[in-house]
Amino acid sequence: xNKLRTVIVDDHPIVIEGLKTLLSNEDNLEIxxxxxxxxxxxxxxxxxxxxxxxxxxxxxxxxxxxxxxLVKEESPDTIILIVxxxxxxxxxxxxxxxxxxxxxxxxxxxxxxxxxxxxxxKGNICYxxxxxxxxxxxxxxxxxxxPQLTRREKQILYMLAQGKTSQNIAQELFLSSLxxxxxxxxxxxxxEAKNVAELIAAGHQQQLL
Amino acid sequence: xNKLRTVIVDDHPIVIEGLKTLLSNEDNLEIxxxxxxxxxxxxxxxxxxxxxxxxxxxxxxxxxxxxxxLVKEESPDTIILIVxxxxxxxxxxxxxxxxxxxxxxxxxxxxxxxxxxxxxxKGNICYxxxxxxxxxxxxxxxxxxxPQLTRREKQILYMLAQGKTSQNIAQELFLSSLxxxxxxxxxxxxxEAKNVAELIAAGHQQQLL
DNA sequence: TGAAAAATACCTAAAAACCAGTAGAAAAAA
DNA sequence: TTTTTTCTACTGGTTTTTAGGTATTTTTCA
Numbered sequence: 001x002n003k004l005r006t007v008i009v010d011d012h013p014i015v016i017e018g019l020k021t022l023l024s025n026e027d028n029l030e031i032x033x034x035x036x037x038x039x040x041x042x043x044x045x046x047x048x049x050x051x052x053x054x055x056x057x058x059x060x061x062x063x064x065x066x067x068x069x070l071v072k073e074e075s076p077d078t079i080i081l082i083v084x085x086x087x088x089x090x091x092x093x094x095x096x097x098x099x100x101x102x103x104x105x106x107x108x109x110x111x112x113x114x115x116x117x118x119x120x121x122k123g124n125i126c127y128x129x130x131x132x133x134x135x136x137x138x139x140x141x142x143x144x145x146x147p148q149l150t151r152r153e154k155q156i157l158y159m160l161a162q163g164k165t166s167q168n169i170a171q172e173l174f175l176s177s178l179x180x181x182x183x184x185x186x187x188x189x190x191x192e193a194k195n196v197a198e199l200i201a202a203g204h205q206q207q208l209l
Numbered sequence: 210x211n212k213l214r215t216v217i218v219d220d221h222p223i224v225i226e227g228l229k230t231l232l233s234n235e236d237n238l239e240i241x242x243x244x245x246x247x248x249x250x251x252x253x254x255x256x257x258x259x260x261x262x263x264x265x266x267x268x269x270x271x272x273x274x275x276x277x278x279l280v281k282e283e284s285p286d287t288i289i290l291i292v293x294x295x296x297x298x299x300x301x302x303x304x305x306x307x308x309x310x311x312x313x314x315x316x317x318x319x320x321x322x323x324x325x326x327x328x329x330x331k332g333n334i335c336y337x338x339x340x341x342x343x344x345x346x347x348x349x350x351x352x353x354x355x356p357q358l359t360r361r362e363k364q365i366l367y368m369l370a371q372g373k374t375s376q377n378i379a380q381e382l383f384l385s386s387l388x389x390x391x392x393x394x395x396x397x398x399x400x401e402a403k404n405v406a407e408l409i410a411a412g413h414q415q416q417l418l
Numbered sequence: 419t420g421a422a423a424a425a426t427a428c429c430t431a432a433a434a435a436c437c438a439g440t441a442g443a444a445a446a447a448a
Numbered sequence: 449t450t451t452t453t454t455c456t457a458c459t460g461g462t463t464t465t466t467a468g469g470t471a472t473t474t475t476t477c478a
Contacts, residue, residue, distance in 0.1 A: 069371075073381075076363040076417075099367075123416055150454055154285040158308075162278075163407025165434065172282070179456050185436080186454095195436075195464085196406040198372025204413040207332060208285075359424060374464065388426050394466075395424095404434085404466075 004029035004121070005049055009041045009067070010056040010083070015106060019054060019083070022110045029117070038062030042070065050078050052117065055100070057084040057091060065098050072099035079120045083108075092131060097205055102126040147190035147206070154208065156183045161200050161209050213238040213330070214258055218250045218276070219265040219292070224315060228263060228292070231319045238326070247271030251279065259287050261326065264309070266293040266300060274307050281308035288329045292317075301340060306414055311335040356399035356415070363417065365392045370409050370418050 006029045016034045035041045037060050057064035081102045082095045092103050101120040108128045119126035159169045170177035193199040203209040215238045225243045244250045247270045266273035291304045291312045310329040317337045328335035368378045379386035402408040412418040
C-alpha cells in the first residue's frame with residue numbers, strides 16, 4: 001500500500017498548518033499540497049493524482065459542496081473528508097450527498113482524524129463523535145425535507161429500483177402503464193429528479209431503498 | 210404508536226412456538242398470525258395489514274428470498290426480519306438485497322431480537338452480533354462478486370446517478386455520446402442490470418455510490 | 419516490445435422514458 | 449359532509465435509452 005497522496009484545502013492558514021503538523025508523523029499518508037481556495041485545488045487536481053482531500057466547506061471562491069461534486073466526478077476514488085466548523089445538520093448531510101466520505105469538526109482530535117481516514121479508506125462514511133451526535137437527532141425541518149411518498153409511490157419506487165419498466169410494473173399491479181408513468185413523474189417531481197437514475201439515487205440517499 | 214402487527218413464518222413448529230413465547234410479553238407488538246409456509250403468509254397478507262414479518266429462509270414452498278421481494282413490493286413499509294440458521298455471507302446479503310430489514314440467527318437472545326426490531330422500526334438494517342461478525346469479514350469470493358470497474362466507468366456511473374444523460378456526460382467529458390453509451394452498456398453488463406434504474410440501485414448496494 | 423485491457427467511436431432501429439397538461443373516481447381527512 | 453389527497457387514466461409529442469453489432473486507438477504492464 002502506497003502512502004495516501006493528501007491535500008488540504010482551507011482558507012485559514014492556521015488550520016492548514018495545524019492539520020499539516022498533526023498529520024506529519026502519519027506514515028500512511030503524505031501531504032502533497034495545501035491550498036487556500038477551490039480553484040487552486042482543481043488546477044492541481046487536473047494534473048496530479050490525489051487520494052485524500054481534507055476540505056473546508058466555506059471557501060473564498062468555489063464552495064466545498066461544489067468541489068466535492070467536481071472532485072468526485074473526476075475521480076470517484078478520491079476520498080474527501082470535510083473538516084469544518086459548521087454544525088448544521090443540513091450542511092453535513094449535503095456534503096455527504098455531494099460525495100464526501102466523512103465529516104469532522106475542526107476541534108477533532110488527531111485520533112478521530114486518524115480513525116476517520118482509516119474508515120474512509122475502507123469505504124465507509126465516517127463522522128467524528130460530535131458530528132455523529134448532531135446527525136443522530138433528526139429535526140422536524142429535516143423531516144420536512146424528505147419527500148412524503150404515498151404507499152403506491154413507495155411501491156413503484158421500489159419496483160423501479162429492481163429494473164422493472166413501467167409496463168412491467170403496470171402488469172404486475174394490474175394498472176395501466178400510463179398510471180405508472182404518472183406515479184413515476186410524481187416521484188421524480190417530489191425528489192426533484194431529472195430521470196430514474198437520479199430518482200433511485202435520491203431514494204437511496206433518503207434511505208428509502 | 211399502535212402495536213406492531215406481527216406474523217411468524219417458519220416451517221419448524223418449535224421455532225414458531227419459541228418465538229411466540231419469547232415475544233408474548235412484548236408490549237409493542239402483537240402476534241397476529243403464524244404460518245408454516247410462504248403461500249399461507251401471502252394469502253393472509255393479501256387481506257390483512259402486517260407491520261412485521263419474522264421470516265425463515267428455507268421454507269417448503271416459496272423461498273424466503275422470493276417472499277421478501279413479494280412482500281416488499283406489496284407493502285414497502287412492512288418490516289422483514291430474517292430469522293435463520295444460515296451463516297453464509299452470500300445468503301445474508303441476498304436477503305438484504307431482496308428487501309429484508311435485518312438478519313438474526315435462531316440462537317439469538319430475546320434482547321437481540323428486541324433490539325433488532327427496534328432498529329428496524331427506526332428504518333435501519335440490523336444484524337445480530339454473530340451475523341455482524343460474519344458479514345464484516347469479506348471473503349475473496351465475495352470480492353470477486355463486486356464488479357471491477359475502470360476509472361471511466363466509475364466516473365460515468367457517478368454522473369449517471371446525478372441524473373445526467375449520456376449527452377450531458379459526453380459534453381462534460383468531451384466525449385462522443387456514443388462512447389458514453391458504450392461505457393454505460395458495459396456498466397450494465399457488469400452489474401447484470403437491465404436499465405439505469407437497476408444499475409444505480411446496484412451501485413448503491415455495492416457501496417460504490 | 420507485444421499482448422491484453424481500457425477507452426474511444428460508429429450504425430440502426432425498436433423500446434422505453436420523459437414532458438406537459440388534464441381530469442374523474444375513490445379514499446382519507448377535516 | 450365537504451375538502452383534500454391519492455390513485456387512476458388519457459392525449460400527443462419529443463428525447464433518451466437500450467440492444468444488436470463492429471472496430472480503431474491508447475494505455476498498461478509483463
